[in-house]
Amino acid sequence: MTPMIRNVVLPLAALIALALTPIFVIDSYTRHLFIIAFIYAIIASNWNLSLGQCGVFNFGHLTFFGVGVYTTAILAKTVGLNPLLAIAAAGVTAPIVAFLMAAPVARLKGIYVVLVTFAFSQLVMQLVLSQSQITGGAEGMVRIPYLKIGDYSFIRDYKLGYYYLCLGLLVVSTIFLILIARSPFGKSLKAVRDAEDYAVSRGISVSRQRVLALALSAIFTGVAGGFYAIYLRVASPEVFGFGTLTLALSMLLIGGVGTTYGPIVAALAISFATESLAGIRGFEEARYIVIAVAMILVLRLAPEGILGLFRRLTG
Amino acid sequence: MTNAIIEVVDACKSFGGLKAVKDVSFTVGAGEIFGIAGPNGSGKSTLFNLMTGIPYGPTSGEIRFDGTRIDRWPAHAIARSGLCRTFQKDAEFPDLTVLETLLVSAVYNGDLSASEAANEAQSVLELAQFDPNRVDMLSSELSVYEKKQLMIASALISKPKVLMLDEPASGLTKPEIAKLDALLLGVNRAGVTILLIEHVLSLLLSVSQRLIVLNQGAILAQGLPADVVKDPAVAEAYLGGGV
């Protein structure tokens, strides 16, 4: 298979298929599943920028999502800002928080990065829990304003509007990630990841690239969080929890760390797989076991992820 | 000697109790090919490391480059100022192609735009006599000699003032070494100062204008190649070191 087919034709075909899906899928529940899958796809593919491309063992990625959720929730509900602007604002606050997290992490290595980033996410969660006047504490926030553009209301269209808005976000985020991966900056991230001393000897500042990778990975993750708050009309501290983190991580690992499309494909597949398992009686909790087994199998048999495996099989 | 481009003053580097480099001082003139010899473990690579800050600076002492003290600078800034090195162990960016490796070096170390970098890459590859059909190969797929060529080309593309080479000839065949020598002489003629670590003394003597010989972290002898070989202490260190 030529790179042309792999990098252009297949993704475009997938995009067209996803754009046409709502014509055939009219029930709002299935559309909801797609929307959640798109959100996870944005989370996982942007996480790949720091973890996969730059090799930063960032286990605080969901912090950026949570910051996005609360930024938008507070701005839209408490401040009364237009929900669309509130979503956009999450694309600013999340990278700012990423800078704060990156500062202590930039010069650390390996397991220390895991510890500090995870601790940071717990810190932010504690902050959200403790500031209950603003954030609603453990109960979170409810009845967040929904989206309206002109006369078009997003809550009585069987989720059609949200479907396309979220797909649009995924597309823009993916283009953003591809442009980064192809730029000299993106190449420098891989250089830092694979050969730190050599990269430094070629004028690349390792800590600067790490900070930038973290901040850039937070932009669309934050926006996705903002969208999530408006879409579900709730903000709850659960988003910082271990469940979201492991689900997103499984998508990243199964999809293939270091590839742009892998995590997106895996996010769609895993979202639907877990959902259909949840529908089978007695399997509600077993789905996490299924994901864990799938993760172990992929890591054993195809450490480069399903997309890497696909690439190997198709030459 | 013309004006000094590098001055190392009383440089020391300790690893715990081990003094790997002890009070080393020397000066390199602009445009020189300056050799650094010494048996295994004598501190040659450590000296390069502490001069470039990769991955550490000196424990004590001063490094001046072009009149400016650089021993507290961040390592990437030292590289960007024009003091550029290669590594003894083959270094590569396995996921980048030959061209991408050069692009990154040109953009970050040479302050070139992406399009200038592409032009510059072509001329540097020609200079290094790199097979033009293999520029889109991943670095991890290259042969040993090609990896060395690329490491040198990626240093040259940023137009360094000083090129520091750590045993570039190790692992190469005789004809490859001959090509490498020609390349280095050409680069030097174009005005680049070269610091060359070579473990094999005979090779080093043929290209260096001056050299130092390290032994157990300290300078054992220095001067013109013809004088250094006659030094009985050098013969002793090398025979003792088994070369």
Ligand SMILES: Nc1ncnc2c1ncn2[C@@H]1O[C@H](COP(=O)(O)OP(=O)(O)OP(=O)(O)O)[C@@H](O)[C@H]1O
């Ligand atoms: N990071 C380190 N930690 C501890 N000891 C080190 C370290 N790097 C080097 N050494 C020690 O410092 C001494 C000098 O090592 P160095 O690599 O500079 O020697 P060299 O002259 O380059 O030798 P070779 O010809 O084998 O490359 C050796 O005894 C080595 O074991």
Ligand SMILES: [Mg+2]
């Ligand atoms: Mg050495």
